Amino acid sequence: MPDRDNLIIRYGRIYMRLHRLLDRRMAAEGASLARTKMLLFIANRAPARAADLADFFNLAPRTVTQAIDTMERDGLVRRMPDPVDRRVKRLDITDSGRQVIKQTEPLRLELVRQAVDVLTEEETQQLDHILTKLDEAITTRLEDGVPSWPPCDAQV
Template identity: 35%
Template structure:
């Protein structure tokens, strides 16, 4: 710890740490077959079933082009497929395949394992305190985002 206690310094340290944790989780999940971004997309499909690309982009907060490229890759890998939308002949629905379900389960297990290793270093009391702090930070971040809009 560098002893920084001002809001900006702690904020920057938090951002660097969040980036490091994300990178470690992403690397572990990629070793299991999926990146974190691809896993998020598959989770949405797993939770809600066949979904239009535009809806996936909205839900994930990604550019439509990025989602299309990700779906293209997942489709090449046999993890999703595009099917006609029965309510709109011009639209396609992205559907999770049986292989996609299996790879998602493996990636989820890998991600859970690495998060347990990282956050398991904290006591129950520390985890509870961190959870409360993260809630406060999340509320402040949402307020800041609303103020900018």
């Protein structure tokens, strides 16, 4: 039986390899994976706050502010006042931002399709089931509670 720690390490490595591959291939086509992901987030959750992006992507607020500044300068997003809290700005995507998604999303989706096409329909369903179970376990056992560290069986 495979070692569980190694399975998680392999899963992380595969994720990072795919992420780097997507980033390189999109950059070769003049697109940006990071920008596309942020634009998709804003488009799907508008009007979003910069703090929402920082939380979702686990980025420093300053990093998100710089990215938003650039996207706003490029006419891809616009800042709007929050109707409840005047200190907060909300983000919305512009028509130009939607056009960028329309141009870059097919490439990203095609690369993902090529990566997972090796799986049968049954394997895809199994992977979906496994990922759901892992996600639920992390949510209920780790995020909601306080995990013990180091693990009880760890050699110190």
